[in-house]
Amino acid sequence: MASTQGQIWVLVDYSLCTGCRLCEIACSLKHEGVIWPAASRITVYEDYPGCPVPHYCVQCPDYPCVSACPTKALKVDQNTGAVLVDTSLCTLCSSCVQACPGRVPKVVKGKQYVLICDLCGGDPACVKECTRAGYNALRVIRKPQGTAIKHYAKPPEVVVREVCSRVFG
Amino acid sequence: MGMVQTFGMWGRLLDVDLSSGKVAEMKVSPVTYRMFIGGRGLAAHILWRELGRRWREVDPLGPENILTVLTGPLTGYYPGIKLSISGKSPQSGGVVGSVVSSHVAYAIKACGYDGLVIRGASRDPVYIYVRDGDVEVRDASRLWGMRGVDLIKALRSELGRDAPSIYIGPAGENLVRTAAVMARWFHAAGYGGYGAVMGSKKLKAVVVEGSGPLPPVANKDEFVKLRYEVIDRVASRVTFRRWGTTSAIWRVGHDTSSEPVRNWQEEWHNKEEFNHVLIEWRYWAKNPWADWSCPLACMKVSKVGIGGVTYLSDGPDYEMGAYLGTNLGVFEVDKAIALSAMADDLGLCGIQTGNVMGLAVELFERGVLTRENVGYDLRWGDFEGLRRLMEDIAYRRGVGRVLAEGTYRAAVEIARMKGVDPGEVLKYAVQVKGVGIGAHGIRSRKDYPQPIAYAASVQGGDHTSVAGLPANSEESESWSAFLDSAVVCSFTSTDEDMMIRFTNAVTGWALTKEELYGVVGPRILTLQRVMLLLGGPDVRWDPRKHDDNPPRFYEPLPSGPYAGSFVPRDEVRKNLEEYYKQLGWDENGIPTEDTLKKLGLYDLADAVREIRRELGAG
Numbered sequence: 001m002a003s004t005q006g007q008i009w010v011l012v013d014y015s016l017c018t019g020c021r022l023c024e025i026a027c028s029l030k031h032e033g034v035i036w037p038a039a040s041r042i043t044v045y046e047d048y049p050g051c052p053v054p055h056y057c058v059q060c061p062d063y064p065c066v067s068a069c070p071t072k073a074l075k076v077d078q079n080t081g082a083v084l085v086d087t088s089l090c091t092l093c094s095s096c097v098q099a100c101p102g103r104v105p106k107v108v109k110g111k112q113y114v115l116i117c118d119l120c121g122g123d124p125a126c127v128k129e130c131t132r133a134g135y136n137a138l139r140v141i142r143k144p145q146g147t148a149i150k151h152y153a154k155p156p157e158v159v160v161r162e163v164c165s166r167v168f169g
Numbered sequence: 170m171g172m173v174q175t176f177g178m179w180g181r182l183l184d185v186d187l188s189s190g191k192v193a194e195m196k197v198s199p200v201t202y203r204m205f206i207g208g209r210g211l212a213a214h215i216l217w218r219e220l221g222r223r224w225r226e227v228d229p230l231g232p233e234n235i236l237t238v239l240t241g242p243l244t245g246y247y248p249g250i251k252l253s254i255s256g257k258s259p260q261s262g263g264v265v266g267s268v269v270s271s272h273v274a275y276a277i278k279a280c281g282y283d284g285l286v287i288r289g290a291s292r293d294p295v296y297i298y299v300r301d302g303d304v305e306v307r308d309a310s311r312l313w314g315m316r317g318v319d320l321i322k323a324l325r326s327e328l329g330r331d332a333p334s335i336y337i338g339p340a341g342e343n344l345v346r347t348a349a350v351m352a353r354w355f356h357a358a359g360y361g362g363y364g365a366v367m368g369s370k371k372l373k374a375v376v377v378e379g380s381g382p383l384p385p386v387a388n389k390d391e392f393v394k395l396r397y398e399v400i401d402r403v404a405s406r407v408t409f410r411r412w413g414t415t416s417a418i419w420r421v422g423h424d425t426s427s428e429p430v431r432n433w434q435e436e437w438h439n440k441e442e443f444n445h446v447l448i449e450w451r452y453w454a455k456n457p458w459a460d461w462s463c464p465l466a467c468m469k470v471s472k473v474g475i476g477g478v479t480y481l482s483d484g485p486d487y488e489m490g491a492y493l494g495t496n497l498g499v500f501e502v503d504k505a506i507a508l509s510a511m512a513d514d515l516g517l518c519g520i521q522t523g524n525v526m527g528l529a530v531e532l533f534e535r536g537v538l539t540r541e542n543v544g545y546d547l548r549w550g551d552f553e554g555l556r557r558l559m560e561d562i563a564y565r566r567g568v569g570r571v572l573a574e575g576t577y578r579a580a581v582e583i584a585r586m587k588g589v590d591p592g593e594v595l596k597y598a599v600q601v602k603g604v605g606i607g608a609h610g611i612r613s614r615k616d617y618p619q620p621i622a623y624a625a626s627v628q629g630g631d632h633t634s635v636a637g638l639p640a641n642s643e644e645s646e647s648w649s650a651f652l653d654s655a656v657v658c659s660f661t662s663t664d665e666d667m668m669i670r671f672t673n674a675v676t677g678w679a680l681t682k683e684e685l686y687g688v689v690g691p692r693i694l695t696l697q698r699v700m701l702l703l704g705g706p707d708v709r710w711d712p713r714k715h716d717d718n719p720p721r722f723y724e725p726l727p728s729g730p731y732a733g734s735f736v737p738r739d740e741v742r743k744n745l746e747e748y749y750k751q752l753g754w755d756e757n758g759i760p761t762e763d764t765l766k767k768l769g770l771y772d773l774a775d776a777v778r779e780i781r782r783e784l785g786a787g
Contacts, residue, residue, distance in 0.1 A: 018459035018466040022248075022400075025462055028382070029393070035245055036382035038279065047331045049354045049481060050455030050470030109301070109380050132397065133464040134404045135457070167454050168472065 004061075007081030009143040010117075010124055012054050012152075014163045016137035019044055019052030023138060026129035030120060039108050041117040042126045045156040051164040054138065056126075057083060057104045057117040058152040065116070068099030073113070081143050082119035090114055102153035175202040176387035177242040177675035178283050183304055185297060187370050188232055188289030192304045195286055203678060204769060206654035207241030207283070208253030209266025210693040215286060216257060216264055217696060221776070225705030229259035229362075230344055230369040232290035238273070238335070238375060239284035241656030242676045245275040245383045246392065247668075248399050249661030250461040252277075252335070253284075253653060254358040256366050259346045260521070260575055260603040262708040263701030265361030265628045266653045270460040271352035272333035274656065279379025287370065296324075296336075296374040301381060309373040313342060316514040317351055318481075324376060336374035337364045338516020340563040344368050346575040347521035347562070347605075351513065353460075355468075355483040359518030360604060360631045362575065387677030395671050403661050404464040410457055412445040413467035414487035419444035421487065421609065422495055426729040427616035429496035429608050431549055432527030433599045433721050436610045437729025440500045443490070448502055458483070465661050473503040473510075475552075480510035488632075491608035492523025497530065498549025508555060515563040524605030524630075525576045526558055529568065531597050537587060543568045576600040577708070596720040600630050602701065602710050607632020612722060613731035619644065620736040621744045624716050625758070627697035633659060638744060640686065640751035647690020654693060691752050692768040695760045699773050702759070702780050711784070712758045716745055757784060 024040035032039050042056040059081045066074045066083060073089035074096060076082070090113035096105045097114070106115040117124075123140075130138040143149075174180050180202075184195040197211065205214045219235055220227050227233050239253040252274035258265040277284055280301050287297070291306070294313035298305045312323055317338050325331055333352075340348035341364030348364025349357035367373075386392045408416070422428035426437040441447075449456065452473055457466030468483045484490065485506050493512060494505030512519040532538040533547035540546060544567050547554055561569030571586075572579050580598040584591040599606050601623040609616045609632045611623075618635045625636035626646055634653070637644035643665060652659055655672055662668060669680050680689070704710055718741060725735045746756055753764030759781050765771050 018457045018463075020459035020463050020466065021461050022464065032382065033389070034382040034385065035275075036279075037275070038380040039382070045331070047325065049483075050458055110382075129400075132400055132404065134410075135466070167470075 004081055004143040004145060006079065007143040008119060008122055008140050009059065009081065009149070010056065010119070010127060011139050011141045013137050014053060016135055017044070017052045017054055018135055018137070019046045020133065020135070022129045022133050023054060023126035026125040030125040039106075039111060039115060041106070041115050043106070043156070045160055047157070047160050048164045051160060051167050053156055053159045053163055055102065055104065055156045055159070058102065058149055059083065059143065060101070060150045060153055061147050062150075064099040064101065065096035065105060068095045070095055074116070077118070080119045080122045083116045084118055085113050085116055087113040100153065101150070103155045104153070175199045175242065176677045177246060177384055178202060178207065179278070179281055179384050181282055182239070183282050183285045183299065185285060185287050185304065185306065186289040187287065187291040187295065187306065187372060190306050197283060202242070205693065206651065206689065208239050208654045208656035209255060209650060210654035211239055212237040212253060212255035212266060213264045213693060213696045213700065216255070217700065220257065224257070224700060224703045224776075227257050228706055229257040229262070230365055232370070234366055234369070236287040236363060236366050236370065237284065238277075238287065239656070240274050240277055241654055242672060243655040243657040245278050245462070246386065246396070246675050247655075247657045247661070247671055248396065248403060249463045249465065249658035250274050251656050251658050252352070252358070253656050254335075254350050254363045255361065256363055259362040259365050261361070261629050261701055262603065262704035263627065264697050265604070265631065266634070266650070267350070267358035267361040267363055268633075268653055268656070269335065269350060269352050269358035270356045270658065271335055272461050273335050273352065273375065273377045275383065275461055276333045276377040276379040278383045279381050280377060281379070281381055285375065287372065290369060291371040294371050294373050296372065296376060299375070299377045301379060312373050314339060317354060317516060318514055320374065321354065324374065328376070332376050332378045334374050334376040336516075337367045338514060338563070340516045341365055341368035343563065343565050343573065345517065345563060345565065345573040346578065347518050347525060347573070348516055349518040351516050354481070355513050357513070357518055359520055360628060360633070362518070362521070364516050364518070386675045388674045391674040395667070395674055399661070399663060399667065399671070400464045402663055406465060409660070410466055412449065413469055413484060415448055415469065415484045415490065416445040417487035418485070418490035418494065421491070421616060425615035426613040426726060426731045427610035428491050429527065429599070429610070431498050432496060432531040432597065433610070434531070435728050436612060436726055437731070438495055438500070442502060443494065443500060452502065452506060463658070463661060467660055471506050473506045475503060475507050480507040482506050482510040482513065485509045488608050489519045492520050496523050496527045496608070497555055499552065499555065500550060501552075504552045507552070508559065511556065511559055515559065517559065517563055520607055521575060521605045522559065522562060524599060525562070525572045525579055526555065528576055528580065528598055529558065529572055532583065532594070537583065537594065538568065575603065576605045577603040599719045599721050601626070601719065602629035602715055603708055604629030604631055606630035606719065610722070611718070612726050612735045614734065614736070615731065619744070620718075620741050621748055624718050624741060625745055625748050627694050627701055636748060638748055638751070640748060642686070645686065645690065646694055647686050650690050650693040651685055688768060691764070692770060694752065695754075695764060695768055695770055696773065698754070698758070699760060699776050699780070703776055713784070716758055717741065759784070
């Protein structure tokens, strides 16, 4: 496994998330220049009142999406640890979506390539926005060593279920 | 690009005719947006244009009525989200611009539209499904009859995912005039009674999924800058964020003495249990909880269990805590939360329904309504009886058939049933022009509404659209008309300068404060005022009589720190005349022809002449 020295990571506290989706707005403003929630690299799911779940790439230490990509459109940014999409190589084949244990990469109408969190080059807009709003559900930390973080990579409905059972029993 | 498009808006609405199932596109020109802003103002404009000639004959619960579901130029851009719901109101006979926090608002724009205009009526239950450019009118027979929570689950399983929706519960289906248009479990567009309008169209829900971007803004750098400024300012409202409006259940009752208690017989309480800190400790499962793009997060998810039943609600927010708590003599918080959860699930407006329930309990106490009329006893604070009464209203059972008509019509009908003068029952009806008054009294003068707040409002008892002096300030109803037309949340709104700068950054307009208070606000209010005074088919308001507070507000407060306080009639009259004058209306509040010309509303001239002629004769 490559060194994660100097790499960052976004830590979520589900109990602090208000479900406001300011993160989605900030992400789309940063990457697309407009408010475009569907094209946000972070997505909030809330199937039950009071149980919002921000869902985004957790940069699995083994990067199954990168190995699954048949056109070599995905590569790891060694500085941040983020998965970068080469927009000229991506064919929207969805192999990465299938390979992702959290079903994170997004294929969106109007975009010619798959959307994956690029950690904004080390200063994630979603985290800044969450901090600005004073919710602090998202925070930037140094990327934790080891494989434990991969357990955050679950399909959103699974996380929603778990968070709900914790809130309402 | 000149005036081909209004920035921040797409310039087109979906025009859905439920009678024929046909879907068309309705263009909205930049000039129209500039004149009426969007949301509430645009709704009034469309309703007048489409139905104005026959306004008095249009049955709000008939197929001819039009339901508008609109965004405004600030929707999606300004932090906090609202959706405007309007039509001819089955409560006032005029146009009430109701708002609800709903993800549908940004989703509509993400579909490439600014809103929906829904006309006609389906024969069988349907729901409208919008996904980007595709619109379908879908069968809703198996959804008909469902309460809110079940409906959300059913829609989720039908669509395979959670999609933004507005919907009605059984109350709307049963044409209850206090029915709300609901969203996201606990959110309601309550004022106006538009849940019943949806019901009359056999429209169970509108589901909107948009995958596109919001329309471009005129000045992106300025927009981004102002947006951060607003987020910083709103996020710094720490106490409001912590307790939301729930804290008012204690403060407005105990401190300012302006909370409805037992159908407004009092406005003060000293019930320690009814305070937000205890509510937070005992009942909140989730705090803070926010709507789309909101840095305020005034909502909280509360959970209670009574008799083996679990009830989920928000807060209760102030209005629910007051109207389904103190106003019904319910001083056990868990029971107020349960009633609030029930109202949401049945699709009832908690304010209007709590208002008419309060009237019923008082009438029962006074022996006007009897056990024979009701079938059981009505007593202040009796949870079982009140629960039953709420269900009976939602399903129009027994006495619920009468109460489902809302406070004003129920009072008139009960007087008829009892063979007494309507005034004998109306004196206990705390409403203005068919709209029950929000939970903020005027007698102590310590809360925000002015003496003419409701008497002069074009939306009757709506506490979110109050009139006040001077007419060129945030005290006036022009301010609410602007916020509801730009379609933004009043809790996340900031000062006039910021709101105007923000609007201009998004739209590219050069709106000024002078224009807002001198032209745009008065234009929307004048249009709504004329339609309200036209009224019909079953209600007709005489401004000399109905531009007034309910009789109860002239009874001195009987208890609390402001016992003895009330606002005398001559003060109300004097303020009304001053307010009319400032808006360019005559001494009866009828817009003058000069005012119509100045506001670009001269097509109202015939209607105004007719109203004036009738007053002269009456």
